[in-house]
Amino acid sequence: MAEVLDDEQLQKLQNVLYIQFHGLKFEEENTQLITSESGWQKILKLYAASKRLENCADSTIKQYTDCVVKLITALNKRLCDISTNDIRFYLAMFQENRKCSISYMDTIRRYLSSFFAWCSDEGFIPRNPMRRIRHMKVPQKIKKPFSAAEREHLRCIATRERDIAIMEFLYSTAGRIGEVVALNRSDIDWGNREVIIYGEKGKKERKVYLTEECAYHLRKYLLSRTDTNPALFVGCRKPFGRLGKEAIQSMLSQLGKKAHIHTHPHKFRRTLLTDAGNRGIPLQEIQSYAGHKKPDTTMMYVTVNEENVKASFRRYIA
Template identity: 65%
Template sequence: MTEKLIQNVIVAMQDSLTDEQLQKLENVLAINLHGMEVREECTQLVTSERHWERILKLYIASKRLENCAESTLLAYNRCITLLFQGINKKIHEITTNDLRYYLAIYQEQRKISLAYLETLRHNISGFFSWATDEGYINRNPARRLKRVKVPQKIKKPYTAEEREHLKDVAKTERDVAIMELLYSTAGRIGEVVALNRDDVDFVNREIIIYGQKGKKERKVYLTEGCVYHLKKYLESRDDNNQALFVRGRKPYNRLGRQAIQDMLRKLGAEAGVHAHPHKFRRTLLTDAGARGVPLQEIQAYAGHAKSDTTMLYVSVKQESVKASFMRLIA
C-alpha cells in the first residue's frame, strides 16, 4: 500500500515538477513513509555468518572473470558493502522499500547528483540480479527499482586557448609532457600512469596502451608536440625508475593518478580553466571527429567496445553544424 501511495503521488505531480523535483519528492515520501507497513524491523547488527560478505566476494570474483577493471571492482565492492551496512539486514530479508529508503537517505545526506544516484542504482541492481540468478536469494528486491532520469548535459572539451593557457602556467616540463600525452593518446588516467619509459616508441611516434576497460591492447600515436616535451622531460631526469612519469623528489616513485588530478586542479585554478585528466580524452576525440576522422576509427582509438559510448565523448561543435547547414541546406 505504501508503494502504491508513493507512485500515485509521483504520477499526479509529474506534469508539475521537473525530474529533479520529482526525485526529491519521491525521496521525501520514501523516507517519511518507510516502515509504516511493517512496524517491527530487525535493527540489531547481524553478527552471525555475515552471509552477504561471502556472496559479495563471489560476485566480485565473477565480475573479475568478465575482465572488469580493478577500479570498477573496487567501486562495486564499496557500493554493496555500504548498502548492507546501511540497511543492516540479512540478504534474503531486504525488500524493495529498503533499497528505495537507502538510496533516498544516501542522496539526502550526501547531496549526490542524479547521475551518481543512477550509478548506485545500477550497481545495486546488478548485484541482486546476479544473486537471484545464482540462487542465493529467491526474489530480486531491486527488480522494481526504476532508472533515475538524469538530465543530459553536454560536457565541453578544452578549447585550443585553454590547453595553451594550462601549458603556460605549468610549473615543470613533466606537467606539460603529461598534458600533451593525455591529449595525444586520449588515454585514461589509469592507463597513462601505468606506462613505462620503454613503452614509448619515439621512432614511430606510438605507444601500446593496455586498456583498463576490457583489458585489450591498443596502439595510440604521439603528436610532434608530445614527442618534443616527452623527450625534454626524460632527458632532464637522472633517476633509474622505469616509470614514464615520477614524482619530483627522491625516491622518485611512480606518479599516481591522484597526484596528476591534484596537479591539474591547481593549474586549472591558476589558469581559470576547469581542468581534469579525462577532459583531455574528450578533447582529442572531439577534435578527431571535427577534422573528419571516421567514427569507427575514433572508436578503435579510444578503445570503446560500442560506438554509442564514443558518441557520448565526441561533442559536435556548433560551428560545424552551422557550416554544414549553410553549405548543404541554406
C-alpha cells in the same frame, strides 16, 4: 488509542483489527547483521569473482563491492530480508545526507541492481528487490572540451616540463588516467612515435600515437630526469616514485585554478576525441583509438562543433 477514542470506538477498532489481521503472523524484524564468512560477505566475494570473469577492471569491481557493503551495513539486515522499500529508504537517505547529483545516484542504483540481479539469478535470495527501482532520468549536459586557447594557457602557466609532458600525453593518446600512470619509459616507440596502451576497461591493448608537440615535450622531460625509475612519469622529489592518479589529478586541478579553467585528466581525452571528429576522422576509427566497445560511448565524448554543423547545413541544404 484509549486517550482519543471512547469505549464504543475502541471496540470497533479492535473488531476491525481482528478481522483484517486474521491469519497473519507478526514477528519482530531481524536486524542482526550477518558478519560470518558464510553470510553476505562470502556471497559478495563470489559476485566479485564473477565480475573478474567478465573482464571488469579491479577499480570497477571495488566500486561495485564498496557500494554493496555500505548498503548492507546501513540497513543492518540479512541479505535475503532486504526489500525494495529498504533500498528506496537507503537511496533517499544517502542522497539527502550527501547531496549527491542524480547522475551519481543512478550510478549507485546501477551497481546495486547488478549485484541483486546476480544474487537472484544464482539463487542466493528469493527475489530481486531492485527489480521495481527504475532508471533515474539524468539531465543531459554537454561536457565541453578544452579550446585551443585554454590548452595553450595551461601550457604557459605550467612551471615544470613534466607537467607539460603529462598534459600533451593525455591529449595525444586520449589515454585514461589509470592507463597512463601504468606506462613505463620502455613502452614508448620513438621511431614510430607510438605507444601500446593496455586498456583499463576491457583489458585490451590498443595502439596510440604521439603528436610532434607531445614527442618533443616528453623527450625533453625524460632527458632531464636523473632517476632510474622505469615509470614514464615520476614525482619531482626523492625517491622519485611513480606518479599515481591522485597526484596527476591534484597537479592539473592546481593548474586549472591558476588559469581559471576547469581542468581534470579526462577532459584531455574528451578534447582529443572531439577534435578528431571535427577534423573528419570516421567515428569507427575514433572508437578504436579510444578503446570503446560501442560507438554510442564514443558519441558521448565527441562534442559536435556547431560551426561545422552550420557550414554543412548551408553547403548541403540551404
